[in-house]
Amino acid sequence: MIKFAIISFPGNNCETESVRAIKRNGMDAEIILWNDSSLLDESRCYEFDGYFLVGGFSYEDRSRSGVIAAQNPIIDILKKEAGKGKVVIGICNGAQVLVESGLIPGFDNYDLSAGLAWNEMIQDGVVVDTGFRCDWVNLKNVSPKNRSAFNGFDDLLHIPYAHGEGRFVFKDSEVLSALKQNGQVLFQYANDDGEVSTDFPITPNGSTEAIAAICNPAGNVMAMMPHPERDPNGSGNQIFQSIKNWIDRKQATSGYKSLGENKTKEDIRDFEDSDLEFFVRMIIVDNTERTVETTLKKAHFDVSLKRYLYWSVKLADGADKKESALKIIESGELANLNKEWIYVNIDGKTYFYSKDQGLQLVDMKINKYFVTCDLKNFVGDSKKQTINSHTGEIIKSIKGGVLWEVENTDDEGLYEIIRTKILYNPNSMYVMKK
Numbered sequence: 001m002i003k004f005a006i007i008s009f010p011g012n013n014c015e016t017e018s019v020r021a022i023k024r025n026g027m028d029a030e031i032i033l034w035n036d037s038s039l040l041d042e043s044r045c046y047e048f049d050g051y052f053l054v055g056g057f058s059y060e061d062r063s064r065s066g067v068i069a070a071q072n073p074i075i076d077i078l079k080k081e082a083g084k085g086k087v088v089i090g091i092c093n094g095a096q097v098l099v100e101s102g103l104i105p106g107f108d109n110y111d112l113s114a115g116l117a118w119n120e121m122i123q124d125g126v127v128v129d130t131g132f133r134c135d136w137v138n139l140k141n142v143s144p145k146n147r148s149a150f151n152g153f154d155d156l157l158h159i160p161y162a163h164g165e166g167r168f169v170f171k172d173s174e175v176l177s178a179l180k181q182n183g184q185v186l187f188q189y190a191n192d193d194g195e196v197s198t199d200f201p202i203t204p205n206g207s208t209e210a211i212a213a214i215c216n217p218a219g220n221v222m223a224m225m226p227h228p229e230r231d232p233n234g235s236g237n238q239i240f241q242s243i244k245n246w247i248d249r250k251q252a253t254s255g256y257k258s259l260g261e262n263k264t265k266e267d268i269r270d271f272e273d274s275d276l277e278f279f280v281r282m283i284i285v286d287n288t289e290r291t292v293e294t295t296l297k298k299a300h301f302d303v304s305l306k307r308y309l310y311w312s313v314k315l316a317d318g319a320d321k322k323e324s325a326l327k328i329i330e331s332g333e334l335a336n337l338n339k340e341w342i343y344v345n346i347d348g349k350t351y352f353y354s355k356d357q358g359l360q361l362v363d364m365k366i367n368k369y370f371v372t373c374d375l376k377n378f379v380g381d382s383k384k385q386t387i388n389s390h391t392g393e394i395i396k397s398i399k400g401g402v403l404w405e406v407e408n409t410d411d412e413g414l415y416e417i418i419r420t421k422i423l424y425n426p427n428s429m430y431v432m433k434k
Contacts, residue, residue: 002027002247004087005048007078009034009069012056012093014229021229022052025240034074042077049247050087051078053094055162055227062288063295064429065116065165066096067422071295075101079110085252087149087243088221092163095213095223100425104223105179106216111262113175114214115427116225117167118378120206123199130378133204134162137226139212140190143183148219149251151186152242156194159236161226166205168214168225169375171264171427179214182257186222187213217256220246267430268418271371272312272399276325277345279366279403280309280335292404295422303413306405309334310371311380314396321346322359327391329353333383366405368414370433372424373401401432 004022006029008015015031022029029052038044059068069075075097082088082103090098095116102110121129139157146152170176179185188196188210189203196210197203203210205225213224228236282289289307296303311334315324325344328334335342342353343364351359380400388395404423406414414433417423424431 002049002244003047004029004050004052005039006031006052006054007034007074008032008054009056009058009072009097011058011060012054014055014091014093014227018052018054018091018229020232021236021240024232025237025244027240027244034069034072039077040073042080045077045081048081048086050089050243051081053088053090053097055092055094058093058097059291060287061165062291063423064100064425066093066098066100067425068291068295069093069097070100071299071422075103079103082216082218082221085218085220087247089150089243090223091227091229092161092166092225095225096165098221098223103221104214104216105175105184105259106218106221107259107262109261111264112421112425112427113170113172113262113264115169115171115425115429116165117169117428118165118374118376119163119167119204120376120378121200121204122206128200132162132164134160135201135204136160137202137204137212138190138192138194139187139226140194140196141186142188142196143186143215146246146251147183148186148215148222149243149246150213150215150222150224150239152245153238155235155238156190157187157228157235157238159226159228159231159234161204163205163225166207166225168207168211169428170208171267172262175262176208178259182217182259184215184217185209185211186215187211187224217259219251219256264426266419267426269430269432271432271434273314274312275315275319275321276313276328278309278311278313278328278334279343279345280311281306281341281343283339283341292422296417296420299420299422301409301413301417303409303417304407306407308366308403308405310401310403311383312399312401314398316394316396319394324394325351326353326359327394328387331387331390333387366403368407368409368411369403369405370414370418370431371401371403372429372431373399374429
């Protein structure tokens with residue numbers, strides 16, 4: 001019987017329904033932890049015809065969704081197994097892991113050539129909402145039938161989705177063109193009549209060209225954001241029947257067009273001018289900071305990290321900087337003062353804020369660092385609107401990011417860390433560095 005390994009990372013939560021989906025479609029499945037020695041030493045790989053990366057929040061989405069899981073040794077095993085023609089499917093968080101690992105789109109050098117960015121709901125060219133959503137959508141098969149293990153049918157799918165970062169994005173338009181020409185864009189969001197549209201709610205996340213799923217060149221690996229495994233009595237089963245038929249036929253993966261190699265360009269920028277800079281740091285242990293530091297150490301960077309939320313603010317003309325800084329802090333929008341410290345840089349001087357003493361001048365130096373920012377400033381725009389509603393129109397703009405201070409390195413070491421893509425995805429983010 002065809003058997004799948006359901007790979008479970010810390011924080012995943014869709015293992016059970018994934019097992020059910022595999023079994024109700026005439027196959028078998030076993031949940032296996034990401035660090036299981038029998039997979040890592042390949043002693044049990046012969047037992048499995050495919051691998052399923054499930055939904056949830058691996059590593060609590062620390063740094064960004066899917067990226068920490070993508071650094072694990074099990075991914076190297078999946079690359080080898082996929083190279084043998086075995087099926088690999090990633091749903092929701094699993095899709096994010098496949099994209100962050102480079103298995104999707106599947107360039108020969110596994111270049112990070114796509115991103116899954118924060119949802120953006122668009123109607124008639126206007127952003128009407130952002131963030132997490134869950135509902136039902138239609139998916140249209142837009143690649144030739146049986147182009148992959150996953151699209152051996154013509155019917156429109158009607159399945160659920162639930163995600164906050166599901167918007168497929170590409171830094172280079174040539175990458176998207178290559179995927180379309182190679183038939184790797186498998187499913188797009190569509191209305192009840194099968195007409196593809198990027199408008200919300202047909203496309204729930206603003207995904208480029210309404211893309212919902214992409215396969216690799218060989219057609220045996222797929223990253224899909226909606227959840228066919230959560231549709232026990234409906235059309236989602238067709239995905240799994242397609243997989244079963246593909247494996248039963250021993251479908252060849254030869255004859256496809258390789259994407260070759262790619263090198264996505266870095267996006268490193270200078271800091272913009274600002275009137276105020278805020279730095280927010282956890283009082284208790286920052287789990288994201290610790291997880292990312294551990295991941296860098298495993299990648300042979302013997303460094304120490306400090307993580308700050310970073311806010312760059314331009315004030316309205318005539319606004320007093322110190323008075324405005326106090327109003328912004330006391331709005332509670334940039335920091336929870338019960339669990340976070342907040343500092344503000346005003347005209348080259350750094351102040352620490354406390355409820356009892358207000359702004360107090362401190363000697364704070366952040367040495368080797370860079371800031372990672374989303375290409376679309378959704379959170380900053382929201383903060384501006386909320387703060388201005390409480391304080392008057394004192395803010396022209398506010399941009400948010402994450403400041404990473406790196407100890408035990410030099411400038412070249414900083415660039416090497418940036419180039420790992422562990423801390424930013426150039427398809428959806430950029431880096432500011434002085």
